[in-house]
Amino acid sequence: MGLVSVRVYGGAGEIGGNKILINTKETKIFLDFGTSFTRKRRFYGGFIKVKRFRILEEYALTGILPELPGIYREDLLGNLTHMNTNEPLVDACIITHAHLDHCGHASFLRSDIKLYVGATAAILLEAREDTKMGKEPEDQIVQMKDYRDGRVFKRQMDTFSTGKQLKIGDVNAVPIHVDHSTPSSYGLVLEMDEARIAYTGDFRLHGPMRKMTEDFIERTSREDVDSLIIEGTRINDPLIHSEESVMLSMISSLRDAQGKAAVALIGPLDFDRLRSLMSAAEHMGRELVLSPKLAYVVDRLAKRATNIQVPELRSKVLSVYLEPSGSGGYKPKKDYRGWLRKFLCECQDIGVRLITPESLAKQMGKYIFTLCQTEDLPELISIKPEPGSIFLFSSSEPHNEEQEIERERVINWLELFNMRPVYAHASGHASQGEVISTIEKISPRTIIPVHTEYPEMFRKLLERHGIKSKVIEPATSQEIVI
Numbered sequence: 011m012g013l014v015s016v017r018v019y020g021g022a023g024e025i026g027g028n029k030i031l032i033n034t035k036e037t038k039i040f041l042d043f044g045t046s047f048t049r050k051r052r053f054y055g056g057f058i059k060v061k062r063f064r065i066l067e068e069y070a071l072t073g074i075l076p077e078l079p080g081i082y083r084e085d086l087l088g089n090l091t092h093m094n095t096n097e098p099l100v101d102a103c104i105i106t107h108a109h110l111d112h113c114g115h116a117s118f119l120r121s122d123i124k125l126y127v128g129a130t131a132a133i134l135l136e137a138r139e140d141t142k143m144g145k146e147p148e149d150q151i152v153q154m155k156d157y158r159d160g161r162v163f164k165r166q167m168d169t170f171s172t173g174k175q176l177k178i179g180d181v182n183a184v185p186i187h188v189d190h191s192t193p194s195s196y197g198l199v200l201e202m203d204e205a206r207i208a209y210t211g212d213f214r215l216h217g218p219m220r221k222m223t224e225d226f227i228e229r230t231s232r233e234d235v236d237s238l239i240i241e242g243t244r245i246n247d248p249l250i251h252s253e254e255s256v257m258l259s260m261i262s263s264l265r266d267a268q269g270k271a272a273v274a275l276i277g278p279l280d281f282d283r284l285r286s287l288m289s290a291a292e293h294m295g296r297e298l299v300l301s302p303k304l305a306y307v308v309d310r311l312a313k314r315a316t317n318i319q320v321p322e323l324r325s326k327v328l329s330v331y332l333e334p335s336g337s338g339g340y341k342p343k344k345d346y347r348g349w350l351r352k353f354l355c356e357c358q359d360i361g362v363r364l365i366t367p368e369s370l371a372k373q374m375g376k377y378i379f380t381l382c383q384t385e386d387l388p389e390l391i392s393i394k395p396e397p398g399s400i401f402l403f404s405s406s407e408p409h410n411e412e413q414e415i416e417r418e419r420v421i422n423w424l425e426l427f428n429m430r431p432v433y434a435h436a437s438g439h440a441s442q443g444e445v446i447s448t449i450e451k452i453s454p455r456t457i458i459p460v461h462t463e464y465p466e467m468f469r470k471l472l473e474r475h476g477i478k479s480k481v482i483e484p485a486t487s488q489e490i491v492i
């Protein structure tokens with residue numbers, strides 16, 4: 011014993027930014043390498059921007075990234091030459107899912123550190139990068155540019171599906187699917203001679219794919235788990251809203267807004283929500299008009315993902331919004347540039363319906379205009395929803411001040427058009443009861459709560475439920491010997 015240790019470099023006492031280093035006799039593996047939006051927000055935002063040439067220095071100094079040698083891209087090290095090593099000091103990084111708070115800062119890892127990613131998550135990561143104009147280092151998980159010589163290349167990335175055994179040094183890592191608000195989310199079981207560690211990633215037990223989380227729990231409870239690293243985003247929240255209830259509330263608000271405009275804001279990678287919205291639309295005889303970015307993700311997944319059901323863009327209930335270009339024109343070949351031009355031309359060629367703002371405005375009651383980011387809100391100016399139109403808030407609840415300010419801005423847009431806000435959302439994260447029952451079933455010797463602002467609540471709750479697992483509250487970078 012004592013030969014395996016865990017250090018939490020991100021995700022201790024904060025939601026997201028997970029960076030968990032597993033250290034054995036022979037091997038070092040990061041579980042996730044996410045962006046810590048909590049830390050980043052403390053120093054950057056508004057007019058305060060990072061300088062690319064010393065980005066790692068700025069991020070290391072502000073604690074946004076851990077100051078560790080031998081893990082970061084050499085082309086961005088700048089003055090941090092002491093952190094450069096010949097060989098990488100970490101063998102691999104396993105990414106549990108495509109949310110940026112779990113994978114965003116993998117963009118800063120050396121290109122010779124292999125990334126392991128779920129097969130569908132890899133498609134999602136690539137689709138997100140494809141639609142990014144002016145990619146900065148932070149956006150380069152799949153494809154990276156070496157700023158020393160301008161070379162652009164794909165990183166070493168191995169994809170997996172549930173049950174595959176990833177042999178990395180003396181660790182056998184087994185990813186097992188879990189249900190979360192994006193497809194291709196995994197928990198992990200790490201089998202080592204000296205210890206067994208399990209990691210939930212982000213998960214829930216109330217979603218449409220809850221059976222997958224049950225598989226994870228069932229598989230993990232058969233192992234003699236020494237330590238369970240578990241997310242606790244909602245450890246303070248006992249409420250459960252199901253995806254089914256989200257769909258029902260969408261239907262009832264659409265019924266109240268017959269003949270009027272309906273706009274929905276959903277997470278770009280949340281396919282359960284997209285399906286709920288599609289079912290609600292079909293039920294009410296409406297059609298979804300997807301923003302081009304959302305349509306692009308749907309299209310890439312429909313074309314390439316094998317183990318998930320994705321709607322076809324050519325289906326009767328879907329179409330793509332022809333967002334006016336900078337000059338106000340709509341002709342795919344003439345008025346757009348970059349990925350948007352390529353994608354809209356492709357849509358046109360294969361007969362996907364493209365809807366202009368004028369058509370939307372003319373037949374408001376026929377559509378649901380579906381956005382995946384608030385930057386598309388000014389499109390309301392072209393559509394001019396009439397009073398009493400509805401806006402479905404269906405992306406995640408604000409987790410911080412910045413997101414609250416953003417929500418205020420959305421409300422201002424809605425007030426401008428006298429639109430009615432409707433909240434239709436179910437969380438991607440396990441509720442308090444779901445977290446506790448997961449621990450009870452897996453029954454590990456110790457638990458390490460991460461991805462939570464309330465790690466101290468775990469001890470009290472476990473005591474109250476008579477669960478014997480010992481809670482180890484992680485402190486950033488502190489060694490926890492398993």
Ligand SMILES: [Zn+2]
Binds near residue numbers: 107109112190212
């Ligand atoms: Zn997540």
